[in-house]
Amino acid sequence: MVRGLASIAVVAVGLASGTARAQDASERVSLRYSAPDVCPDDAELVRAVEGFLGQPLAEGREQRLSVTVNVQGNPGSFSAKLSFKSPQGTEERFLEHPDCSKLTEGVALLAALAIDPERVKAHQAAADAIGSAKPAPTPAPELKLEPPPHAPPATERSVVCPEPRKTPPPEPTSEGTLSVAAFLGVGTLPGATPGVATEAGLRVRRFRVALVGRYWLNSSADVTGGPPSSIELSLATMGLRACVLPAVGAWSWLVCAGADLGDMAGSGQGVDNAHTRHALLADAEASLSLAYTRSRVAPFVSLGASVGLARPRFGVVRNSVPDETFQPSQLGVLASVGVACGL
Numbered sequence: 001m002v003r004g005l006a007s008i009a010v011v012a013v014g015l016a017s018g019t020a021r022a023q024d025a026s027e028r029v030s031l032r033y034s035a036p037d038v039c040p041d042d043a044e045l046v047r048a049v050e051g052f053l054g055q056p057l058a059e060g061r062e063q064r065l066s067v068t069v070n071v072q073g074n075p076g077s078f079s080a081k082l083s084f085k086s087p088q089g090t091e092e093r094f095l096e097h098p099d100c101s102k103l104t105e106g107v108a109l110l111a112a113l114a115i116d117p118e119r120v121k122a123h124q125a126a127a128d129a130i131g132s133a134k135p136a137p138t139p140a141p142e143l144k145l146e147p148p149p150h151a152p153p154a155t156e157r158s159v160v161c162p163e164p165r166k167t168p169p170p171e172p173t174s175e176g177t178l179s180v181a182a183f184l185g186v187g188t189l190p191g192a193t194p195g196v197a198t199e200a201g202l203r204v205r206r207f208r209v210a211l212v213g214r215y216w217l218n219s220s221a222d223v224t225g226g227p228p229s230s231i232e233l234s235l236a237t238m239g240l241r242a243c244v245l246p247a248v249g250a251w252s253w254l255v256c257a258g259a260d261l262g263d264m265a266g267s268g269q270g271v272d273n274a275h276t277r278h279a280l281l282a283d284a285e286a287s288l289s290l291a292y293t294r295s296r297v298a299p300f301v302s303l304g305a306s307v308g309l310a311r312p313r314f315g316v317v318r319n320s321v322p323d324e325t326f327q328p329s330q331l332g333v334l335a336s337v338g339v340a341c342g343l
Contacts, residue, residue, distance in 0.1 A: 029057065029064075029115055035071035039078070039100035045069070048108030053116060054123030067111050071103065078103045079205070084114050089295055094206070094248050174204045181302070181338025187329035188281075188306070189219040189233055201241070203342055208243040212260070220269065221326035223316055229270035231314050231325050235281065237262030254289040254300075259309075266314035266326075279312030281328065291340060298340050306332040 031049070033042045040048075050056055066085040073079050078100045082093040093110055097103035112120050179199040186192050193216050201210025216235040223229040239260030247253045262281040268274035287304030308330050315324040 030066045031057070031111065032066070032068040033071075034069065035100070035104070036073070036078075038075060039071055040104045045104055045108055045111075048105060049112050049115070052109055052112035052120050052123065054119065054126070057115075065115060067114060069107055069111070071100065071107075073100075075100075080104075080107050081205075082107060082110055091250070091294060092248065174202060175342045177201045177203050177208060177210060177340065177342035179300070179338055179340035181300075181336040183214070183334050183336040185216065185332060185334040187332030188283075188334075189216055189235060189328070190221040190326060191219060193217060193219045197336065197338070199241070199340075201243075206245040206248065208241075208245070208254075208256075210241045210243065210256075212239040212241055212258070213237070214239075214260070214262075221314070223271065223323075223325050225323070226318070227270065229268065229316070231266045231316070232269050233264065233266050233314065233326065235262055235264045237281065239285070248293070250292065250294045252291050252293045252298075254291060254302075255287075256289070256304075257284075257286045259284045260306075264312050264314075264328075268316060271316055277314065279314075280310050281308075281312060282310035283308050283332065285334075287334075289336075296341065300338060300340055302336040302338075304334045304336070306334065308332070 031046070033045050035041075046057065053059075064087060066083075068083040068085070069080060070083075071078060071080045076098045078097055080095045080103055082095070084091045084093075095103055095106050095110070097106065109120075177200065179197075181197045181199075182194065183197055184192055184194050195214055195216040197212060197214040199210045199212045201208050214237045216237075218232055218234045220230045220232050223231065237260040239258050241256045241258035243254050243256035245252055245254055260281075260283055263278055264281045265276055265278045267276040283306040285304050285306040287302050289300050289302035291298045291300035308328055311328045311330070313324050313327045315322055315326070317323065
């Protein structure tokens with residue numbers, strides 16, 4: 001079973017100088033935590049964060065920040081997703097460790113640095129200075145043992161049990177993705193051909209599957225050896241991609257591989273008995289993308305290479321003999337630039 005989310009809302013309180021009364025601060029820091037039962041609980045996480053800060057979370061803050069921590073896994077393999085939401089936007093971090101206690105310690109450090117990095121550095125520097133200035137231990141004086149004084153009887157104290165907390169629903173571990181891009185391809189159609197692409201998929205942690213649709217603008221291949229004529233070519237493709245995010249941060253890398261199927265059409269221009277012919281195009285593609293993911297709508301650039309699996313031929317017939325005019329290259333290159341959501 002997974003321990004429920006723990007929400008700790010810390011309201012910063014500022015004390016005015018002199019005899020002015022205290023006023024509630026308008027800024028707020030909140031921490032939400034979800035982890036398996038074998039991991040440290042929310043109280044241990046709070047103590048660890050306060051240990052790095054060197055002060056309670058209830059101290060006044062100069063920022064409004066929401067930190068959400070979601071830990072998943074089993075003994076020997078744990079991972080944590082941290083989401084930092086502030087007026088400046090949302091940022092995510094990922095950590096992995098076989099020991100959940102060590103993972104929680106790393107989570108606490110990242111949370112403390114997000115809350116007050118200067119406070120963390122100052123507290124660490126003060127701790128290092130105290131450690132270096134600590135004198136060498138001196139021999140303890142000889143103590144004379146005496147009977148302990150009579151201790152007064154212990155008094156009973158009532159224990160107040162906290163009210164049960166409502167468990168919020170766990171955060172989703174998957175997210176839909178959507179992107180729109182303009183591209184320029186070389187090798188698939190004659191010359192360097194532009195086009196537009198759309199992509200819709202599903203991301204689960206650092207993995208993603210997506211369906212890609214592309215439309216290529218028309219391109220012409222000249223027919224040689226006769227009067228001026230050409231074949232006008234068009235292409236629309238649909239493909240499937242499997243992707244992984246090996247590096248996640250403000251700048252994230254995305255590595256994808258997949259295949260495309262498309263309908264390539266050719267129509268004669270300036271030739272006798274012109275007609276339109278449709279043929280199947282198929283290729284395999286691998287690509288590498290770089291996206292700026294600090295904003296919700298992430299701009300990205302991508303470079304891909306394809307290998308032709310089915311390359312249709314287009315041409316004309318002269319004196320009952322076929323004359324080939326164009327066939328896609330065995331290797332193709334495609335560069336894209338666009339925006340994406342959910343990377």
